[in-house]
Amino acid sequence: MxxxxxxxxxxxxxxxxxxxxxxxxxxxxxxxxxxxxxxxxxxxxxxxxxxxxxxxxxxxxxxxTLCATCKHFDRSAVLCMKYDKHPTEDYIPCDGVDWEPK
Ligand code: SF4
Structure with a gap:
């Protein structure tokens, strides 16, 4: 974006x-x-x-993706705000360790 x-x-x-x-x-x-x-x-x-x-x-x-259900995920920018990285279908920046529900 x-x-x-x-x-x-x-x-x-x-x-x-x-x-x-x-x-x-x-x-x-x-x-x-x-x-x-x-x-x-x-x-x-x-x-x-x-x-x-x-x-x-x-x-x-x-x-x-798992990130789409995480509270650290910004849907408008498709960005993990905790790691400041863009997840993909094959790549989750935290490997699921820091996932938190919305
Ligand atoms: S904390 Fe982990 S699960 Fe949550 S959006 Fe970032 S990479 Fe995805």
Whole structure:
């Protein structure tokens, strides 16, 4: 999830100056259309696709791991907050030793 936010911010930091510079080269109405298209294609669409992939990848972890039932687990970030690590289907950071019910 952090990757999605990070790369969206990077793309935003690059896109805004590019759009701003473009304003002096094209007609204003065309500039608005281009700006909206660029914002959607470069910022919004990749973020939505990245989030959907993150959700798909997380679904199996949320459905079938021990961590999903632990009080130290943050479902939104798919993160063990006690160890600050991401569990997977094959990897439980504490090996089950520190599991506590919610
Ligand atoms: S403490 Fe152990 S069981 Fe609980 S979320 Fe972290 S790794 Fe998973």
């Amino acid at each position: 952090g990757d999605i936010i990070f790369w969206t911010l990077i793309r935003t930091a690059i896109t805004i100056p590019v759009i701003w510079v473009l304003k002096s080269y094209v007609d204003e109405q065309l500039w608005w259309l281009i700006s909206i298209a660029v914002i959607y294609l470069v910022l919004i669409h990749p973020a939505v696709v990245g989030y959907k992939k993150f959700e798909e990848k997380s679904k199996s972890i949320l459905d079938s």
